[in-house]
Amino acid sequence: MEINRPIHRIKLEELNNLWVKREDLSDPFISGNKWRKLKYIVEKAKSLKKNHLVTFGGAHSNHLLATAAAASRNGFQSTAFVRGEKLTNEMLFLCELFGMELRFTDRESYRDKQLLYNRHFANNPSSYFIDEGGASEEAVKGCAEIIDELDQHYDHIFCCAGTGTTAAGLLRGIHKHNLSTKLHVISALKGGEFLREEISKYEKNLEALILHTDYHFGGYAKTKPELLQFIKQFVASTGILIDPVYTGKMFFAIHQLANCGKLNFDDKILALHTGGIFGLFGMQEKFNELII
C-alpha cells in the first residue's frame, strides 16, 4: 500500500525555509514515528511465528494505540501493561476497540518491564516482547528510512524525543548518506541529557547531534500557558495540528532558536512531524483554562 508523507513548506514568523515532513499523515492511529518503529518489529514478530504483541506504556501513550492498531491489522493479539491505577480515557478506549487487553500495573512493578513480561508471559511461546515506546534496533532501522526518502539537502533536521530511538534512526540515516545535516533533538522530558547515552547505544558517532534539553516545559506531559498559546497560534495559522507533549515543544524550540539567532532565517530546516495528535485529548482542560 502506498503511503503518502508529503513535505509541506510552512511560514513561522521570519523563518523562510522551514519544511515539515508529515509523518503524521501515514495513518490516524499508527501515527508518525510509531509507524516507522513498528514496521520491522512486526516483521520480526511474524518471522518468529509469534501472534501476540505485549508492550508497555502510560495511559496516554501513542505507542499503545499504535501497537493495538498494528496488532489488529496484522492478525496479532495484543496486551499492554499500563502504568498506574485503572482508569479510562479516549486513548485506552481506542486501544480496547482494537482488541488490546489492558493490564493496569502499579508503578513499582511497572519499573522492570522484562521481569513483568517474564512473570506473565514466560510460558507463552507465541508472545513477543516490545519495550516501552517500541525502543529497539528494529525501530532504529525503520526510522532511518525517513532519511532515505529525502530528495533534498537540509541544513538542519529537527525531531522531538522520548526514548531517543527515533533520533538514533535519523542519525543512522544521516551517517549512511554522508550528510552534513545537523540533527536537533528536543527532549520532551526533564533531564534530557540521558538521551545522549540512549542514542549512542545505537549510533556511536554523535557529532551531528545537537541535543536541546531546555524545552520540556516542566517535564513529560507537563505544560505551560506559553506553550499552549504558541500551539493555538501555530495550528490556526498553519492548519497543521500539533500537540503539547511532543511536537508542540519541537516547534516552540525552532521558533525560539530562530528568534535568538541560533538559526538563520534562510537556513533550510526540516521538522519531522512525528504524529501523536491524540496527545491533545489529555490536555483539553488546560486549553480551556487558557481561553477563560
Ligand SMILES: *Cc1c(COP(=O)(O)O)cnc(C)c1O
Ligand atoms: C513517541 C513519540 C515521540 C518519541 O519518540 P522516541 O523514539 O521515543 O524518542 C515523539 N513524538 C511523538 C508524537 C511520539 O508519539
